[in-house]
Amino acid sequence: MSSTIQALPTEVVYLITAGEVIDSLASVVRELIENSLDAGATRIIISVWAQQWRVRVADNGCGMNLDDLQQAASAHSTSKIRSCADLWQINSLGFRGEALHSLTTLADLEILSRPANSASGGFRVVYGYGGEPVVVEAAAIAPGTIVTISNLFGNYSTRRQGLPTTAIQMKAVQASIHQIALCHPHVTWQVWQNDREWFTLSPAATTGKLLPQILHQVKQGDLQELKLEVPNPPNSCKDDPPGRLYPTPNSSLSLVIGLPDRCHRHRPDWVRVAINGRMVKSKELEQTIFTGFHRTLPRDRYPICFLHLDISPDQINWNRNPAKTEIYLNELSYWQEQISSAIQQALRIDSVNIKEAIHTTRVSKLIKAAEEKGGYHVQRPNSDENKTPNSRRDDPPGRLYPTPNSLKAVAQVNNTYIVVEHAGGMWLVEQHIAHERVLYEQLYDNWQLVTVEPAIILYQLSPAQVSQLQRINIDIEPFGEQLWAVRNIPALLQQRDDCAEAILELSWGGDLQTAQVAVACRSAIRNGTPLTLPEMQTLLDDWQRTRNPRTCPHGRPIYLSLSESALARFFRRNWVIGKSHGI
Structure with missing residues (x-):
C-alpha cells in the first residue's frame, strides 16, 4: 500500500501562517484526538498521567501502514492537503502536518498502528528529535492507532514550572474533551487518569441527547x-x-x-x-x-x-x-x-412541537370526570368562537404558527390560571404574564406615542427623571414651579386611570426596552380578573404566536406543563387491573 502522508510543497508551507502550539497537557490531548477523529474513529480512549507528563490516545480509526508511520512525524507532512487550493477546502480537523512533529521536539513519541484492512499486523515506531524514526518493529495490535507522549517538556523545565497545578490542567483536559465530544456525539469516549477510569461519554444520536452527560443538572x-x-x-x-x-x-x-x-x-x-x-x-x-x-x-x-x-x-x-x-x-x-x-x-411554541389538539384524549376525559366535584366548571367553546380569520393577515413572512386551536382553553382557576388542553397533556397558563409577553412584543415592534389633551401634570420631578422621559421620546416641559406637563404617552396607557403613576414609573430609569416592559406589565390583564372562555382563547391564540412564548420579559415561566405521560404515572393508569385488585 502506498503512503498517503506526504511532505507539503514549499509554497503551501509559506501560506500556513503558524505551526501547532503545544503549551499544555490539554493541547496535547486535543491534537491527538483530532487526529483520531480525522481517521474515522468511533471509539477513543484517553489516558493521562499528569504528574508523569504522559498522555496516551488509542482509537479504532483507519490506522496507518508502515510507510505512513515512518513519515508521520516529519515536518509539514500530512495526508489532508496537497496544494494551495486545498487550503480553501479544509474538511478535516488537522491539516498543517505539524502536531506530531512539534511533539517530537518537546517529548518522547511512540506510535503503534495497524490499517483496518491489514492481515499482516501492525507496526511500532519510536521517533527521535525532529521526527526521524529510530525504532521500527512489528507489533501485535488491533486495527487502529495508539499514540503515546512521554516526558512532555522534559528538556524545558521552565515551561513545566510555568504551567498551572495538576488539578487545573486536568480540568482543562476534561473541558477540551467535552468540547470536542459535543461536536462529535456519535463517538464513545473513555477517559482514564492515573490508571483509574475518570469518566465516560456514551454515544448519542444528537448533541442534545449527549449534553445531559456533560451538564448533569440539565x-x-x-x-x-x-x-x-x-x-x-x-x-x-x-x-x-x-x-x-x-x-x-x-x-x-x-x-x-x-x-x-x-x-x-x-x-x-x-x-x-x-x-x-x-x-x-x-x-x-x-x-x-x-x-x-x-x-x-x-x-x-x-x-x-x-x-x-x-x-x-x-x-x-x-x-x-x-x-x-x-x-x-x-x-x-x-x-x-x-x-x-x-x-x-x-x-416558539408551534406546530413543530405541539400536535393538533385531540379532544377525545384521556386528559380531556379526566377533566370531564372531575367537573361535577371540582371547584370550577368547564364550558366547551364552540368552534366558531375560536376562528380568527384575520389574525395572521399582517404577520411577517417565514414565521411558523401552531395549527388552529392547538392550545384549547377549558377553564379558569382562581381567576389567575387558564387551564389549557393540548394533544400532549394539559398546561396551566398564568394569564397576567402571558398577556405581558403579548403586549411587550407588540410594543417592541410598534412603539407608538399618542398626544393627550389635557396634558398630564406631574409634580416634583428630578432632572434625572425629566431626562429619562425625554430619552424615551416622551414630550415633557415645565408647567410652573415644580410642575411638569406631559404632552404624549404610550398608546397602551391612554385608557388607564393610573396613567400618571405609569409615567412616573417610566421616569425612574432604563432604556427604551425597559420602558416597554414596564408599560406591558402595567397594561396586562391583572391576576384576579375573571375571563370568559372566548377571552381566554383569544389570549392563548395571541400568546402562542409570540416569538418567545416560554417566559415573560422578566424571565418568569408562563406555563406549567402536566404531560399526559406524567398524569398517567400519577394516576397509575399503566397498572394491570388484576394485580391492582390483589388478584
Whole structure:
C-alpha cells in the first residue's frame, strides 16, 4: 500500500501562517484526538498521567501502514492537503502536518498502528528529535492507532514550572474533551487518569441527547433541539481565488438550547459555537446568541446554547490562529441572521412541537370526570368562537404558527390560571404574564406615542427623571414651579386611570426596552380578573404566536406543563387491573 502522508510543497508551507502550539497537557490531548477523529474513529480512549507528563490516545480509526508511520512525524507532512487550493477546502480537523512533529521536539513519541484492512499486523515506531524514526518493529495490535507522549517538556523545565497545578490542567483536559465530544456525539469516549477510569461519554444520536452527560443538572426535557438546512450565502462565490472548487450542497445549522423557563446559568459560560466539527471562538456569533435570548431570562441569568454550523469550507479561513479556534468567516452578517432566525424558531411554541389538539384524549376525559366535584366548571367553546380569520393577515413572512386551536382553553382557576388542553397533556397558563409577553412584543415592534389633551401634570420631578422621559421620546416641559406637563404617552396607557403613576414609573430609569416592559406589565390583564372562555382563547391564540412564548420579559415561566405521560404515572393508569385488585 502506498503512503498517503506526504511532505507539503514549499509554497503551501509559506501560506500556513503558524505551526501547532503545544503549551499544555490539554493541547496535547486535543491534537491527538483530532487526529483520531480525522481517521474515522468511533471509539477513543484517553489516558493521562499528569504528574508523569504522559498522555496516551488509542482509537479504532483507519490506522496507518508502515510507510505512513515512518513519515508521520516529519515536518509539514500530512495526508489532508496537497496544494494551495486545498487550503480553501479544509474538511478535516488537522491539516498543517505539524502536531506530531512539534511533539517530537518537546517529548518522547511512540506510535503503534495497524490499517483496518491489514492481515499482516501492525507496526511500532519510536521517533527521535525532529521526527526521524529510530525504532521500527512489528507489533501485535488491533486495527487502529495508539499514540503515546512521554516526558512532555522534559528538556524545558521552565515551561513545566510555568504551567498551572495538576488539578487545573486536568480540568482543562476534561473541558477540551467535552468540547470536542459535543461536536462529535456519535463517538464513545473513555477517559482514564492515573490508571483509574475518570469518566465516560456514551454515544448519542444528537448533541442534545449527549449534553445531559456533560451538564448533569440539565435534563433532556429542559432542552430544545433544532436542525435546519440553510442556503449558502448569495454572494459566496464572488472574488474567489482561482482554482477553488465549489461545493454544491447547502449548509446546515444545528441548535441546542436550554428552554429559558427551565434552565439557565449564573455566568455566561455555556454559549458554545462550533463550525464544521470544531469548537471556535467568535464574539460576533456569541453576541448574536445572547441577543436572541434577550428579555427571555431572569435578571443576571444567561442562556445555555450550543450552535453547530456545517458550512462550505470555502466560507472559512482556518489559517488565522495556531490553535485553529479563531477563524475568519465570510458573509458574517448572513450567518448572524440565520442564527437569530433559528433561535426564534426554537423558542416558539408551534406546530413543530405541539400536535393538533385531540379532544377525545384521556386528559380531556379526566377533566370531564372531575367537573361535577371540582371547584370550577368547564364550558366547551364552540368552534366558531375560536376562528380568527384575520389574525395572521399582517404577520411577517417565514414565521411558523401552531395549527388552529392547538392550545384549547377549558377553564379558569382562581381567576389567575387558564387551564389549557393540548394533544400532549394539559398546561396551566398564568394569564397576567402571558398577556405581558403579548403586549411587550407588540410594543417592541410598534412603539407608538399618542398626544393627550389635557396634558398630564406631574409634580416634583428630578432632572434625572425629566431626562429619562425625554430619552424615551416622551414630550415633557415645565408647567410652573415644580410642575411638569406631559404632552404624549404610550398608546397602551391612554385608557388607564393610573396613567400618571405609569409615567412616573417610566421616569425612574432604563432604556427604551425597559420602558416597554414596564408599560406591558402595567397594561396586562391583572391576576384576579375573571375571563370568559372566548377571552381566554383569544389570549392563548395571541400568546402562542409570540416569538418567545416560554417566559415573560422578566424571565418568569408562563406555563406549567402536566404531560399526559406524567398524569398517567400519577394516576397509575399503566397498572394491570388484576394485580391492582390483589388478584
